[in-house]
């Protein structure tokens with residue numbers, strides 16, 4: 635069944651996708667390394683559907699109203715109300731290097747956005763349809779989630795020349811789900827290589843301790859990043875660059891240390907990410923991301 639999918643785009647509902655690895659192998663890779671890759675899995679037409687939807691969001695974004703920068707460089711101290719509210723909305727965040735000293739954009743808007751987050755799957759039909767491609771439910775089932783629940787989506791631009799570094803981190807520092815944990819699903823919308831800021835991971839690093847935690851308390855508008863463990867982040871001898879062609883899927887554990895460097899090249903490195911739990915998990919009420927109004931987004 636799986637082997638038959640190896641070379642052909644297979645029709646699934648109205649969409650096409652392919653699986654270049656057996657689901658058993660995928661689960662074994664994930665278990666052993668803390669991440670697994672399915673190369674060139676998503677059809678170009680499906681990638682285009684969300685690429686265009688992301689451009690539309692950027693076009694209607696009013697920069698004069700929201701100058702919220704997304705950067706991982708300052709201990710997450712700049713997470714403001716606009717950021718927290720994006721849990722149930724579609725908000726654009728700027729690149730740190732896209733603003734001049736007086737806070738004005740130093741380049742066109744469509745070259746200045748760092749990312750869009752975090753509820754496109756609920757609120758933008760093209761994203762809803764994309765997230766419901768059967769390959770995502772199938773891979774989540776293969777990794778042990780019976781009823782995958784999608785909590786957040788991000789469209790990351792990694793703009794040419796200024797696309798900001800994402801420092802080493804573990805997703806469990808930001809998205810705490812007891813019992814089952816969180817699985818990150820990262821999709822290359824464009825080719826990703828070292829030169830344009832691909833993902834870096836520490837194979838096997840999902841067994842290392844959780845190094846820090848970002849929690850919010852009911853009486854504070856934003857959260858705080860606290861150190862938990864002083865295990866160092868991986869150095870060059872332990873880090874692996876995940877260079878993949880457009881359409882590839884990278885699945886990773888919430889304990890896996892991962893990062894991406896600044897994009898100094900002239901090519902963007904767009905990616906779309908989804909973070910899943912199983913519906914049986916216990917979502918921490920100290921997570922910054924809470925869905926108080928939106929219904930659970932479940933995959934069958």
Ligand SMILES: O=C(O)CCC(=O)C(=O)O
Pocket residue numbers: 790792800805818820832833892893894905907
């Ligand atoms: O795409 C990137 O540069 C980083 C993505 C990431 O860290 C995540 O999805 O957890």
